Amino acid sequence: MYEKIRIFLCENFGFLDLKLSFRIELRSRKLQKSTMTFDIAAIGAGLAGLTSAAQLQQAGYNVVVVEKSRGLGGRVATRRIPNHRADFGARYLEANGRLVSLLLEILRDRQIVQLWTEASHRWDGNLIPDPPRPHYVPPNGMNEIGKFLGRGTRVWFSRRACQLTPQADNTWHLSLEAVADGSDAPLELTAKAVILAVPAPQALEILADTPGLPEEFRNNLAEVEYNPCITAIAKYPNDRPLPDWVSVNFPPETDLSWVGLDSSKRPNTQQPVFVVHSSADFARSHLNTTNLEAPGRELLDRASNYLLPWLSEPEFLQVHRWRYAFTSQPWRRDCLAATTPLPLVCCGDWCGTRQIETALRSGLAAASITNSQLQQEVLSPIRQVWQSL
Numbered sequence: 024m025y026e027k028i029r030i031f032l033c034e035n036f037g038f039l040d041l042k043l044s045f046r047i048e049l050r051s052r053k054l055q056k057s058t059m060t061f062d063i064a065a066i067g068a069g070l071a072g073l074t075s076a077a078q079l080q081q082a083g084y085n086v087v088v089v090e091k092s093r094g095l096g097g098r099v100a101t102r103r104i105p106n107h108r109a110d111f112g113a114r115y116l117e118a119n120g121r122l123v124s125l126l127l128e129i130l131r132d133r134q135i136v137q138l139w140t141e142a143s144h145r146w147d148g149n150l151i152p153d154p155p156r157p158h159y160v161p162p163n164g165m166n167e168i169g170k171f172l173g174r175g176t177r178v179w180f181s182r183r184a185c186q187l188t189p190q191a192d193n194t195w196h197l198s199l200e201a202v203a204d205g206s207d208a209p210l211e212l213t214a215k216a217v218i219l220a221v222p223a224p225q226a227l228e229i230l231a232d233t234p235g236l237p238e239e240f241r242n243n244l245a246e247v248e249y250n251p252c253i254t255a256i257a258k259y260p261n262d263r264p265l266p267d268w269v270s271v272n273f274p275p276e277t278d279l280s281w282v283g284l285d286s287s288k289r290p291n292t293q294q295p296v297f298v299v300h301s302s303a304d305f306a307r308s309h310l311n312t313t314n315l316e317a318p319g320r321e322l323l324d325r326a327s328n329y330l331l332p333w334l335s336e337p338e339f340l341q342v343h344r345w346r347y348a349f350t351s352q353p354w355r356r357d358c359l360a361a362t363t364p365l366p367l368v369c370c371g372d373w374c375g376t377r378q379i380e381t382a383l384r385s386g387l388a389a390a391s392i393t394n395s396q397l398q399q400e401v402l403s404p405i406r407q408v409w410q411s412l
């Protein structure tokens with residue numbers, strides 16, 4: 024923020040800049056060096072972290088969310104590409120669980136989410152239509168869901184949580200690493216309670232040197248496993264004839280898991296944009312590949328063999344690797360609380376098998392346990408919390 028003010032002043036009032044920018048710089052550095060104290064620090068601004076933070080904040084706790092990336096929503100992610108935006112993580116919402124259904128109801132009321140399609144297909148040597156099922160998306164991108172859930176929550180972006188240490192005054196000390204320039208958030212904080220709302224392997228990294236953690240707790244985290252996924256975002260010239268399908272699921276032997284016509288989610292889009300997700304085995308064979316363009320092109324070749332010949336010739340291609348895409352070996356309870364003297368709870372979609380529904384449920388479970396270890400405030404029902412955002 025201070026950097027933006029400095030640039031604005033520099034561009035508009037050049038003569039003021041020197042003195043002021045020095046003072047702003049000084050304040051920004053002071054802020055980064057100071058240690059702020061919170062009731063609760065939630066690590067990870069995915070759906071689990073944002074849900075727990077919103078509920079605890081509404082109960083009156085002083086909460087901060089620490090997020091290593093620049094945006095809200097975690098794997099419910101949208102990326103800007105030239106003249107378009109593409110959902111390169113979670114594909115859509117379906118009303119297939121109590122919490123997703125509730126969230127959908129509120130997001131539809133707010134006109135953040137709309138019906139995308141009822142028609143999905145699967146590949147089984149031919150394109151087979153699935154029984155009709157409503158798929159919902161925000162036309163502005165799936166990350167609108169994270170933006171909604173994060174309303175009113177204090178989030179420190181571009182800060183990776185590195186190490187968690189208990190202190191003598193019965194608070195946690197959390198050291199943070201700056202991931203990108205442009206954020207003046209501090210590099211450490213203290214909190215009475217910590218919620219780690221990140222994939223289990225990433226929680227283990229943060230807890231690697233935390234003293235006093237029971238071995239069993241680390242073992243439970245270590246048993247959780249994820250499948251990776253490689254995602255290609257491909258854009259094509261606008262004279263290409265559009266197919267009569269928008270969403271196709273594939274069996275793993277094809278190297279693909281899903282192909283979607285992403286541009287059909289957006290209003291007034293001219294150019295076809297497709298998102299192609301790989302199978303877990305395909306992604307696993309490229310866990311150490313540094314240049315992802317070749318695997319991205321391989322995925323488009325596969326899609327072109329099965330669906331449309333011109334899919335192998337994009338005019339624009341971006342490829343992303345999700346190291347922790349889908350839980351393959353979950354923890355079978357709603358969250359994982361440590362029996363440390365200080366409150367520490369881990370949560371996320373790895374606490375079950377229902378992806379977004381599990382992430383939401385796990386975030387709520389983490390909020391409830393954290394509250395029971397702190398002031399035991401009355402937590403509002405999540406419907407009320409979301410409706411107030």
Ligand SMILES: Cc1cc2nc3c(=O)[nH]c(=O)nc-3n(C[C@H](O)[C@H](O)[C@H](O)COP(=O)(O)OP(=O)(O)OC[C@H]3O[C@@H](n4cnc5c(N)ncnc54)[C@H](O)[C@@H]3O)c2cc1C
Nearest residue numbers: 067069070071091097098112113114183184371372378379
């Ligand atoms: C390709 C793909 C397609 C999918 N499609 C669907 C779908 O159609 N339907 C569905 O229900 N689900 C789908 N999912 C799964 C769904 O996206 C996840 O289950 C859900 O979003 C997980 O939420 P979460 O909050 O548990 O974790 P995440 O969304 O992973 O949130 C964790 C957050 O923590 C941050 N973080 C990690 N480590 C640190 C650290 N050290 N310091 C600070 N921040 C950190 C991350 O940047 C991230 O923002 C899909 C996922 C992928 C990858």
